[in-house]
Amino acid sequence: MPYSIKMYTELGFGLFDISGHGEAAYQITRIIQQWLSDFALLTEQLLNESHSRLIGKGCAVALTAKIDLKNQNFYYAGVGNIGCWLYSRGQIKQYHCKSGSLGNSFPNLKLNQVQLSRGDVLVIASDGLKSKITEGIRQYNLLSDESIAFKLVRELGRPHDDASCLVVRCCYD
Numbered sequence: 001m002p003y004s005i006k007m008y009t010e011l012g013f014g015l016f017d018i019s020g021h022g023e024a025a026y027q028i029t030r031i032i033q034q035w036l037s038d039f040a041l042l043t044e045q046l047l048n049e050s051h052s053r054l055i056g057k058g059c060a061v062a063l064t065a066k067i068d069l070k071n072q073n074f075y076y077a078g079v080g081n082i083g084c085w086l087y088s089r090g091q092i093k094q095y096h097c098k099s100g101s102l103g104n105s106f107p108n109l110k111l112n113q114v115q116l117s118r119g120d121v122l123v124i125a126s127d128g129l130k131s132k133i134t135e136g137i138r139q140y141n142l143l144s145d146e147s148i149a150f151k152l153v154r155e156l157g158r159p160h161d162d163a164s165c166l167v168v169r170c171c172y173d
Helices: 022-036 043-054 133-140 145-156
Strands: 002-006 010-018 060-068 073-079 083-088 091-095 112-115 121-125 165-169
Touching: 010 022, 010 043, 010 121, 010 165, 022 043, 043 060, 043 073, 060 121, 073 083, 083 133, 091 133, 121 133, 121 145, 133 145, 145 165
Parallel strands: none
Antiparallel strands: 002 010, 010 060, 060 073, 073 112, 083 091, 083 121, 121 165
């Protein structure tokens, strides 16, 4: 369940991967969707709120993030097996989430900060996509953001698992 919130000086986005399938997973998704679009708190606060709303109802893993468009900083917090990669100047760096899950075993989170540069590509993906994603990012980084996401999901997604992927290219004026 990807989401994005665009503000004047920030771009907020994230990825929630709901545990389970069918009606139960749908209900958890609805709980999050009902209040998510109006949420403007910092990313770790968003995850804390998600955790408290899911206790006793189900669980999910998530990474929430924002980019300060003025200062070109990427801030993120995450819990569970959501992956985050940054392709910058020919190098790929992976950023990890804390172990745990929303609605179940929740760690103390801190907001992480990464400086971005023009042309950097951020990829955030669910665990259904993590097998050879570094090679895929390196191979597809010159494509459009939509094409990168499509190719990563189509070519690297696991057949037995759902896969979600967000791609954000840093194009500052």
